[in-house]
Amino acid sequence: MASGNLPACLKVSLVHEGGWSDHPKDPGGATMKGITLATFRRFKPGASKTQLRNISQTDVEFIYRGGFWSPIRGDDLPHGVDLATFDFGVNSGPSRAVRYLQAVVGVKADGKIGPGTLKAVILADKKKTIQRLCAKRLGFMQSLKIWNTFKRGWSRRVADVEAMAVAMWLAHAGTPPASRKIELDVEADKAAGKARTQEQGAGGAAGGGATVGGGDAAITGEPNWLLIAGIAVAVIVVVTVLVMKSRQNKDRAAAYKAVAAAA
Known part of the structure; x- marks a missing residue:
């Protein structure tokens, strides 16, 4: 299992999340290191854009763990599968990422990882799970109205996460x-x-x-x-x-x- 693998996964995601962004076509609005103002305000009510822009690394890790890592049960997922699911969740919401993962491994897609989902993920071929999840993620992105605006960056991001996740699994598998x-x-x-x-x-x-x-x-x-x-x-x-x-x-x-x- 991937217990303690959040720092490695977060490092990959933050490369793609980048720093400050306030793109008018991004429905998430103002974002810093992938954290939207709305998300930041759930932890710090009334926070301003300036405060978000100057967010501390401690707060970044705290928010990602509570908002994205724990909901996908990252500590219980296999190495590599955790990265592919986590990064998907960062982009499109943990519940959606889990539903797509569940669809890949053939269990009820209810957006919540329980014993049945974990068993199916553990028994499945990890490389194929990662690749299929990333393919489904890209398919979801293509269905969005803003695909044409962000398609180049999104395509590269999903490709990078897939390759990194497969490498992570291979390394962990010895x-x-x-x-x-x-x-x-x-x-x-x-x-x-x-x-x-x-x-x-x-x-x-x-x-x-x-x-x-x-x-x-x-x-x-x-x-x-x-x-x-x-x-x-x-x-x-x-x-x-x-x-x-x-x-x-x-x-x-x-x-x-x-x-x-x-x-």
């Missing part, structure tokens, strides 16, 4: 550094291969869509503009999805490569 590096490099190559396939698929779809309508026009003498328009829309959707997935797998490949190099 995998020697050399073997760990090989396994991480393999994951990087898998992601890069998927990216290439998706990129080629996008190119093929775009090229195929450009020729649609020629046969119909040759038979009738007139192009079927309604058919062409409908197919063009479908092609655009397919190409967009494949390009997006290719970009995400490139992010995953880069993240695994970086973590492998560090290993």
